Amino acid sequence: MADTATTTNKMTARGVNVFYGEKQAIQNVSIDVDLENVTAFIGPSGCGKSTFLRTLNRMNDTVASARVEGRITLDGEDIYGSAMDVVQLRARVGMVFQKPNPFPKSIYENIAYGPRIHGLASGKADLDQIVEKSLRRAGLWEEVKDRLNDSGTALSGGQQQRLCIGRAIAVEPEVILMDEPCSALDPIATAKIEELILELRGNYAIVIVTHNMQQAARVSQRTAFFHLGRLVEQGPTTEIFTNPRKERTKDYITGRYG
């Protein structure tokens, strides 16, 4: 494959196993995430794609029984190594969740949350600027600029999700992980988020978990197919969708199961 030579690998996973107690959820997954491409994880429910996504910013640490083996690096640094600070890791690897989860604060405060805790703004004016920039990038500025003090939870579902993306962007992460970001949204809101993902591509390494094969085809350039906790196949999205090498991938993509 030529792309490993021409692109910069932001994150690399090698031989990753994830256990929940005795149960193994992920088996021996190796994958690269690069800066230029949007990477999509597809696969049937329960295949481990979300679990694997959560290992990339160590959100599985919040689950007491979870255990991760293998090596995952961000810019060559082992994220499970003793030198890595999980707080800093999560600031560098942002996350957008399946269900929009704005904080019960104002729109402004939702965006300002990250910059405030990480001390990114040097003053009120600076913070205002970060908030505006993040909302613009999240494609929400025009809709909310006159009501920044309204509660974030009062927005529509699609707006809430864009607010969450804006919140993640506000701390200038290097990687954004999206866990089925559109599964709770209607088609119009979904289209807006997809548009946004395409715009964000190139500035951030983006990984998106999705159930929706059309969505993977529309927004991603690389696709990884998970099944039963294993990575079955990965490659350029067009290849996976038009000419899968593995029978199981083909069956899933053509809708024979899953």
Next chain:
Amino acid sequence: MTGMMIVMIIVALALIGWIVARARATRLGIEAGRLATNSRPSQHGWYVALWTALPALAFLAVWANVMPSLVLDSVLTSPAAQSLPADDFSRGAILSEAGAIASGAQTAAFNPQSMSLVEPYRAAYGRYSTIGAVLAAILAFACGAYAFSRVRPSFTARNRVERVVMWTLLLASLIAIITTAGIVASLLFESLRFFSMVNPLDFLLGLKWSPQSAAMGYGNEDAFGAVPLFWGTIFIGAIIAMIVAIPLGLMSAIYLTQYAKPRTRKWMKPMLEVLAGVPTVVYGYFAALTVAPALRNLAAGIGIPGASSESALAAGLVMGVMIIPFVSSMADDSIAAVPQSMRDGSLAMGATTSETIRRVLIPAALPGVVGGVLLAVSRAIGETMIVVMAAGLAANMTLNPFASVTTVTTQMVQLLTGDQEFDSAKTLAAFALGLVLFIVTLLLNIVALRVVKKYREAYE
């Protein structure tokens, strides 16, 4: 015939009604398991049994209340009653003694005159209880027969029995409400008597409280200004106790929900809740015998004037400890009710656990916490044992926590214990204080429950 026996007879009649009605329903072709008839045979049985028992038992309950006055009337018309003394007090004493001997509660008479009334009493008592029993039995039989006559396939006994169940349950829930209403009514009534003697404004706004001064010879006028009591109550219950309980309760809730491992939580939470089960009198001992002397010595040691062996601080501190489980368990519930996605969202931004708690969880849980605190305050100001034992009796208006203050509940205990006549302002003042306390805690509870409810809706 004793009351117990007639009740048993009615129950027996009901049982017979149940068996007979069930048999009749079966004979009429009502079969269990056939959907064409509304009710199963046993439901017809229940219908008849309820009709047999309930009206008769209700009648007995009414009769038990009416009978004493009927018996008394009949005794008073007897020839022996003509010689009773005219004055109400000795007349009443003799009558009640005779009644007690007649019913077997007392064996020997203190006043020989009452012996002459025992016989009329016994006769009247026997007569009226027989009348009542017979009437009840007739009623049971008549109602049972009426219900029995209605047993037929098309009769909807099942729905009617269901309705009785509903009314029974409603009655059960009404009892608590009616009791509350009764308490309020008695408080109101006695308070009104008090306020006819003492101006309500003097009571609510007056700064001098000394209800016993006339009796003790300090002056010729009692003073009923309750403001020092209100202040003492607020000082101990709403200020000192809350300064202890809010931070400690909140912090222990945060530890238990956010930091503690499941295993730690498993034993620590019940341990904390045990605090709530300790009888308040034990806290009172602790406050009066351990905390208060230690505080007085401390205050004397660092030269704080006015240090007393019964101090607001001692009572408040111990009360605060007592309240911790309330605050902690309410806060625990409200923090746990904040969706996990909020916490994940914050952690995924690179916030630490304590930043997440401070900036997301607490603000989101705040209404629930506030509700819990209000409930805790309402409990603290109504708390009695600790303040009776540790806070003192001096109605001081002071900001010095080492000084002695008194509270509404302490004064109520003082006013109502011992021998009291129930028509002096001094005793009735206790009811007025009780009314104020009741209204304040009621309002606090209403507000608290509203806040909590509103907050729950926000996340559903």
